[in-house]
Amino acid sequence: MEVTIKDVARRCNVAVSTVSRAINNHPDINPQTKAEIMQAIEELNYVPNNSARNLKRSDNKTIAVLVKGISNQFFNKLVTEIEKEIRTKKYTFFLQHVDEHANEVDIAVALTKEKRLRGIVFLGGYEYHTKESLSQLTVPFVTCTTSDFGNNEECVCSSYAVDDYKESYKMTEYLIRQGHKRIVLLGPMEHDESIGRRRLEGYQAALKDNHIDLDEKLIRYMAKNVVTYSMRNGYVVMQEALKEKLDFTAVFAISDLLAIGACKAIFEAGKKIPEDYAVAGFDGIDETFYYEPSITTIRQPIKELATSSMQALFRMIKSKESVPGIIFAGELIERASTNPNL
Amino acid sequence: MEVTIKDVARRCNVAVSTVSRAINNHPDINPQTKAEIMQAIEELNYVPNNSARNLKRSDNKTIAVLVKGISNQFFNKLVTEIEKEIRTKKYTFFLQHVDEHANEVDIAVALTKEKRLRGIVFLGGYEYHTKESLSQLTVPFVTCTTSDFGNNEECVCSSYAVDDYKESYKMTEYLIRQGHKRIVLLGPMEHDESIGRRRLEGYQAALKDNHIDLDEKLIRYMAKNVVTYSMRNGYVVMQEALKEKLDFTAVFAISDLLAIGACKAIFEAGKKIPEDYAVAGFDGIDETFYYEPSITTIRQPIKELATSSMQALFRMIKSKESVPGIIFAGELIERASTNPNL
DNA sequence: TTGTAAGCGTTATCAA
DNA sequence: TTGATAACGCTTACAA
Numbered sequence: 001m002e003v004t005i006k007d008v009a010r011r012c013n014v015a016v017s018t019v020s021r022a023i024n025n026h027p028d029i030n031p032q033t034k035a036e037i038m039q040a041i042e043e044l045n046y047v048p049n050n051s052a053r054n055l056k057r058s059d060n061k062t063i064a065v066l067v068k069g070i071s072n073q074f075f076n077k078l079v080t081e082i083e084k085e086i087r088t089k090k091y092t093f094f095l096q097h098v099d100e101h102a103n104e105v106d107i108a109v110a111l112t113k114e115k116r117l118r119g120i121v122f123l124g125g126y127e128y129h130t131k132e133s134l135s136q137l138t139v140p141f142v143t144c145t146t147s148d149f150g151n152n153e154e155c156v157c158s159s160y161a162v163d164d165y166k167e168s169y170k171m172t173e174y175l176i177r178q179g180h181k182r183i184v185l186l187g188p189m190e191h192d193e194s195i196g197r198r199r200l201e202g203y204q205a206a207l208k209d210n211h212i213d214l215d216e217k218l219i220r221y222m223a224k225n226v227v228t229y230s231m232r233n234g235y236v237v238m239q240e241a242l243k244e245k246l247d248f249t250a251v252f253a254i255s256d257l258l259a260i261g262a263c264k265a266i267f268e269a270g271k272k273i274p275e276d277y278a279v280a281g282f283d284g285i286d287e288t289f290y291y292e293p294s295i296t297t298i299r300q301p302i303k304e305l306a307t308s309s310m311q312a313l314f315r316m317i318k319s320k321e322s323v324p325g326i327i328f329a330g331e332l333i334e335r336a337s338t339n340p341n342l
Numbered sequence: 343m344e345v346t347i348k349d350v351a352r353r354c355n356v357a358v359s360t361v362s363r364a365i366n367n368h369p370d371i372n373p374q375t376k377a378e379i380m381q382a383i384e385e386l387n388y389v390p391n392n393s394a395r396n397l398k399r400s401d402n403k404t405i406a407v408l409v410k411g412i413s414n415q416f417f418n419k420l421v422t423e424i425e426k427e428i429r430t431k432k433y434t435f436f437l438q439h440v441d442e443h444a445n446e447v448d449i450a451v452a453l454t455k456e457k458r459l460r461g462i463v464f465l466g467g468y469e470y471h472t473k474e475s476l477s478q479l480t481v482p483f484v485t486c487t488t489s490d491f492g493n494n495e496e497c498v499c500s501s502y503a504v505d506d507y508k509e510s511y512k513m514t515e516y517l518i519r520q521g522h523k524r525i526v527l528l529g530p531m532e533h534d535e536s537i538g539r540r541r542l543e544g545y546q547a548a549l550k551d552n553h554i555d556l557d558e559k560l561i562r563y564m565a566k567n568v569v570t571y572s573m574r575n576g577y578v579v580m581q582e583a584l585k586e587k588l589d590f591t592a593v594f595a596i597s598d599l600l601a602i603g604a605c606k607a608i609f610e611a612g613k614k615i616p617e618d619y620a621v622a623g624f625d626g627i628d629e630t631f632y633y634e635p636s637i638t639t640i641r642q643p644i645k646e647l648a649t650s651s652m653q654a655l656f657r658m659i660k661s662k663e664s665v666p667g668i669i670f671a672g673e674l675i676e677r678a679s680t681n682p683n684l
Numbered sequence: 685t686t687g688t689a690a691g692c693g694t695t696a697t698c699a700a
Numbered sequence: 701t702t703g704a705t706a707a708c709g710c711t712t713a714c715a716a
Contacts, residue, residue: 002455004693015703020695030701045478047455051402052693054393055708076418083439095437097425113344113389136387231632264632290573290606292634346709357687362711372685394709397692 003044011040023048050092060116062092063313066108068125069100070227072257073285074300075123078144081306082121089314091118098125100228105129105149109136119313122146126194140316144309145300146195148325158312159325160305164195167298167330168202168254171280174296174332175250176210178339180278182218183207184241186234186253186262190221199254199282218248222258229254234261242269249277250338256281256288259295263337278338284331293336301328345386353382365390392434402458404434405655408450410467411442412569414599415627416642417465420486423648424463431656433460440467442570447471447491451478461655464488468536482658486651487642488537490667500654501667502647506537509640509672510544510596513622516638516674517592518552520681522620524560525549526583528576528595528604532563541596541624560590564600571596576603584611591619592680598623598630601637605679620680626673635678643670 009016014033021029022037040046054060063086067075079095086093094115098104104125111117120141129149140156143149148159175183185203188196200219207214220241226233234253241248242265251266253259259281266277273279273293281288284299305328312323336342351358356375363371364379382388396402405428409417421437428435436457440446446467453459462483471491482498485491490501517525527545530538542561549556562583568575576595583590584607593608595601601623608619615621615635623630626641647670654665678684 002693005695006693016693017695017697017704018702021702024695028701033701045451047452049397049458049693050456051393051396051458052708053695055391055397055693055710056695057708060393071418071422073415073418076413076415080413080439093438096435097422109387110389114392116391116393231628235632260629260632264634267634286573287602287629290577290602292606292609344709347711348709358710359688359712360686363686366711370685375685391709394692395711397694397709398711399692 002049003046005046005048008037008040008044008046011044012037054116060118061090062094062115062117063119063121064094064096064108064111064115064117065121065123066104066111066125067095067097067123068104070230071097072229073287074256074283074302077285077302078123078306081303082144082310085307085310089310103129103133105133105137108141109133112137112139119317121309121313122149124194128193140313140320140322142309142313142316142325144305147327156316156320156322158309158316158323160309160312160328161195161325162298162300162328162330164198165202165205167332168199168252168282169206170202170330170332171252171282171296171298172203172206173210174334175252175278175280175338176206176212178250178278180250181212182215182248183250183252184238184246184248185219186237186251186258187219187221188254189224189228196222196254203252217246229257231257231261231264234258235265236261238262238265239268242266242271251277251279253279253281256283256285256295256297259297259337260287260291263291263295274336274338274340280338284333288333288335291337294342296335296338297333298330299333300330304328344391345388347388347390350379350382350386350388353386354379396458402460403432404436404457404459405461405463406436406438406450406453406457406459407463407465408446408453408467409437409439409465410446412572413439414571414597415629416598416625416644419627419644420465420648423645424486424652427649427652431652445471445475447475447479450483451475454479454481461659463651463655464491466537470535482655482662482664484651484655484658484667486647489669498658498662498664500651500658500665502651502654502670503537503667504640504642504670504672506540507544507547509674510541510594510624511548512544512672512674513594513624513638513640514545514548515552516676517594517620517622517680518548518554520592520620522592523554524557524590525592525594526580526588526590527561528579528593528600529561529563530596531566531570538564538596545594559588571599573599573603573606576600577607578603580604580607581610584608584613593619593621595621595623598625598627598637598639601639601679602629602633605633605637616678616680616682622680626675630675630677633679636684638677638680639675640672641675642672646670 005016009019022034083093122143143159147161187200220237223236280296282298288295288297347358350361364376425435464485485501489503529542562579565578623639630637630639
């Protein structure tokens with residue numbers, strides 16, 4: 001059997017409450033006694049049972065991170081940063097991937113009860129949830145990379161993301177200024193209501209504002225039955241477009257991984273980047289730099305996204321009041337995939 | 343306050359034990375009563391408190407996955423598969439990254455007590471641990487991608503990995519047969535005692551068996567102060583080698599990410615792949631296909647690694663007896679980065 | 685088939 | 701400063 005607080009108490013000839021005081025840094029304890037207890041704990045290799053603690057304590061210090069959809073490099077980096085922040089604050093980090101088609105809020109509600117969460121981080125996911133489901137979320141939460149969940153006046157929450165519409169607009173306009181008029185959009189799933197849609201809208205708006213007629217054929221939705229936002233998806237969709245002999249001079253993919261897949265399809269068709277087709281992505285993952293040619297992209301500030309999300313979450317856990325979120329600026333990084341002079 | 347089992351019992355005019363029987367699928371319960379209870383649970387939105395359950399139950403169904411060192415695409419894919427397996431079996435998945443320089447076994451021991459783990463999965467990590475520290479591991483564990491932990495007769499454990507030595511030997515020999523005699527090894531950290539070392543040894547052995555003198559200058563250890571096994575590390579080390587005007591015709595990187603970094607450095611130096619330098623990697627991540635040119639690599643069977651590890655772990659949790667591990671064969675995938683005809 | 689009650693390992697309250 | 705003890709929410713003998 002595992003060693004418990006009782007064993008420690010027995011060993012030191014003190015009551016369990018005294019041991020508890022020692023391990024929890026209570027003020028009213030004799031330093032001498034405490035020292036002895038800590039010594040015994042060391043010797044016995046005692047580690048408090050978390051379940052018992054959580055059962056008793058009101059403050060079960062665990063934070064869940066729910067990642068919606070398949071996790072890729074971008075999310076992984078974000079998660080890694082978040083995990084660090086959580087551990088630094090001595091909270092327990094609990095990660096769960098949630099299926100593309102599942103309702104992350106329902107899962108969060110159940111998880112909160114089951115694990116007595118203190119806070120939740122939502123990564124990715126849809127933007128709109130009903131008031132009813134949201135009001136069931138009794139702990140503070142932050143949405144990261146997705147601006148917010150819609151009707152959430154009653155919740156303690158905050159959100160941290162770039163303005164997907166604006167950044168997408170920025171990239172499209174950049175391509176237009178590079179002289180492109182026929183820009184393929186490697187876009188979201190059809191009927192997407194989330195960040196993918198925002199990016200699509202930014203593209204459309206930029207074209208319009210620059211008096212370029214929107215050609216629906218240039219909008220290529222993500223392939224079904226292929227992982228969303230993946231290299232493979234970009235590859236498949238681009239192959240299709242090339243096979244159709246679609247007329248275009250540039251590709252704007254709404255994620256870097258899609259962009260990489262598209263590049264491969266283009267190379268396999270015997271074309272050059274950027275001479276035949278310019279290619280740009282979105283997210284700013286490291287791969288874009290290392291690809292040959294390096295790929296133009298919008299860099300999302302991952303570190304800032306992670307730290308400010310967590311800062312807000314911890315603040316809300318303390319104050320039980322929502323804090324204002326932040327819209328971060330993305331950075332357009334121009335590289336050789338859209339500019340032969342680089 | 344959260345709704346508890348008592349609330350459900352009260353609502354149904356039954357005892358808590360009856361409710362417990364209902365939620366735990368005990369046979370001795372009136373189906374009618376059970377139905378009513380389930381109905382009430384639904385209505386009250388009741389979710390059992392995990393901590394209380396775990397405290398009472400002997401079988402706290404959680405499995406921890408410890409990832410050593412920074413996590414990259416390769417590990418992420420593996421972890422995702424493992425998470426799926428764990429959830430399928432209705433276990434709780436608990437992920438923790440452990441620092442490159444920390445002792446993962448010590449962490450596992452503490453975690454086991456704290457969270458009452460039923461099993462552990464070690465990903466990456468060093469190969470040798472002392473008998474004493476290992477004997478403290480009271481729950482079954484599997485090591486995945488690292489052959490084993492050395493002295494572990496007393497543990498309930500198993501291991502799943504490719505033979506790093508052999509696969510590395512295979513790749514080196516392949517490059518030799520392609521006509522290369524001066525092959526740069528983008529190798530492990532200096533003093534590495536883990537898989538990196540195995541791969542280095544495989545390289546050395548292949549050269550020797552093919553009567554090629556080993557030139558120490560061709561062995562490039564990983565850069566310190568840069569994330570290990572990362573694109574950046576390969577990039578930096580390759581830049582260095584090129585600046586030295588090192589004489590070589592091929593590069594064998596002991597990870598795909600290193601290989602990609604190396605490719606970039608080569609391109610930036612104005613050289614061609616594979617015409618000037620052939621490049622090969624190790625692991626078989628998707629990026630190697632999408633890179634231009636596609637990169638020759640050794641594919642590790644991620645899916646099989648994950649499923650067989652977990653199968654073994656579950657079996658050991660049941661039987662409390664070690665099961666034999668498996669050494670998987672890697673697959674050499676020849677691509678354009680080493681063969682201009684592809 | 686159901687209810688009663690003990691106990692899992694902690695922390696917190698109260699009294700000493 | 702310390703100790704005894706109730707309680708946290710659940711499972712499980714055992715009794716009914």
